[in-house]
Amino acid sequence: QKEVEQNSGPLSVPEGAIASLNCTYSDRVSQSFFWYRQYSGKSPELIMSIYSNGDKEDGRFTAQLNKASQYVSLLIRDSQPSDSATYLCAESDFGNEKLTFGTGTRLTIIP
């Protein structure tokens, strides 16, 4: 069975610093990776997706993928208190309709 592993945290980062969230996955055929943010009591919302090795940047967010190491990460630059949430990593195979999620990392930004 596929597994997506995340450190559950909590991860505490000072405001303005870089938050680094990590995720490993077990299935070598996994092709697509997603980062979702979930505020307490709310549903997950997609913030980044990445399909190719390397970095993908979107505003303060950078997703990094290393398929050889089966590792995907999310960097949040200039962290803000509003970034405090649980971040879920997910993966899917090419053409697979379903996502497999990790259990999430709880991030707290300290003012």
Next chain:
Amino acid sequence: DVKVTQSSRYLVKRTGEKVFLECVQDMDHENMFWYRQDPGLGLRLIYFSYDVKMKEKGDIPEGYSVSREKKERFSLILESASTNQTSMYLCASSSYKSRQGVNTIYFGEGSWLTVV
């Protein structure tokens, strides 16, 4: 914007009751999903539907059934609710993106079910 609407946000049901959770999406998506989310266990897929009247079991289908009679609507049914089904239930939808070959899944707001 994609909108996935779950009709009930908070429900309290008694053990043994039949429970219906309804979900509607307005983006003509082919795929619809029901997940449950529990502390420490993350999101687990209950059932998935890729077309009207089509369904596929997810990782934890036991105790649940689904119905998809129309493309925009996907219902989750708890035939006889039990206390271990107390959870947050999330409906989601997606559409196959041929350019990337990847789906982006959009979630509803969630339904908090308590079974007493």
